[in-house]
Amino acid sequence: MRMSGGHQSGGVLIAARKLSRIYWRGAEAIRALDAVTFEVRRGEFIATVGPSGAGKTTLLNLLGCMDAPTSGTLEIAGQEVQGFSEAQRTRYRRQVVGFVFQHFGLVPTLTVAENVALPLLFSRRRPGERVPALLERVGLRHRAKHRPHELSGGRCSGWPSRERS
Numbered sequence: 317m318r319m320s321g322g323h324q325s326g327g328v329l330i331a332a333r334k335l336s337r338i339y340w341r342g343a344e345a346i347r348a349l350d351a352v353t354f355e356v357r358r359g360e361f362i363a364t365v366g367p368s369g370a371g372k373t374t375l376l377n378l379l380g381c382m383d384a385p386t387s388g389t390l391e392i393a394g395q396e397v398q399g400f401s402e403a404q405r406t407r408y409r410r411q412v413v414g415f416v417f418q419h420f421g422l423v424p425t426l427t428v429a430e431n432v433a434l435p436l437l438f439s440r441r442r443p444g445e446r447v448p449a450l451l452e453r454v455g456l457r458h459r460a461k462h463r464p465h466e467l468s469g470g471r472c473s474g475w476p477s478r479e480r481s
């Protein structure tokens with residue numbers, strides 16, 4: 317696997333050291349990631365590139381704290397995440413990392429505003445003025461009461477699906 321692109325404009329945001337993820341199929345070990353070491357600096361824009369089976373999804377699952385490495389260390393935003401408990405991983409996913417999915421992950425029966433408010437409710441925080449402000453930022457305030465299917469595909473992927481403050 318190769319990491320490519322980007323300019324350097326800050327300190328280290330992600331540091332992976334000898335990161336490995338081995339899947340076991342019976343007695344057979346599948347080394348999806350084999351001692352991968354790399355750094356990503358703040359402000360860098362990177363892409364993971366490689367053939368099918370190279371380990372891209374495995375790496376993203378580790379960076380998103382949806383899976384834990386077999387060995388190695390992974391430091392993200394100053395936190396060593398490889399030893400996180402399930403509760404710490406949940407908190408990390410809610411507060412630190414964001415994903416934009418190809419299939420947007422929007423709830424079709426909720427309005428645009430309600431979809432944006434959803435992660436806040438999971439954090440037991442009141443949406444308050446935050447939702448209109450976020451919608452304003454991506455030019456969707458006038459669409460607050462629409463359902464996802466009434467938006468264009470680009471707008472579905474571009475809106476603020478996760479709150480960070």
Ligand SMILES: Nc1ncnc2c1ncn2[C@@H]1O[C@H](COP(=O)(O)OP(=O)(O)OP(=O)(O)O)[C@@H](O)[C@H]1O
Nearest residue numbers: 339340346348366367368369370371372373374375
């Ligand atoms: N849950 C699993 N159990 C066993 N093997 C797995 C599992 N998930 C992935 N693998 C194996 O790990 C290797 C890396 O898979 P991964 O899904 O990370 O590749 P990828 O680069 O995302 O591929 P693609 O481009 O097809 O999405 C592959 O050999 C795959 O078969």
Ligand SMILES: [Mg+2]
Nearest residue numbers: 369372373374
């Ligand atoms: Mg994949």
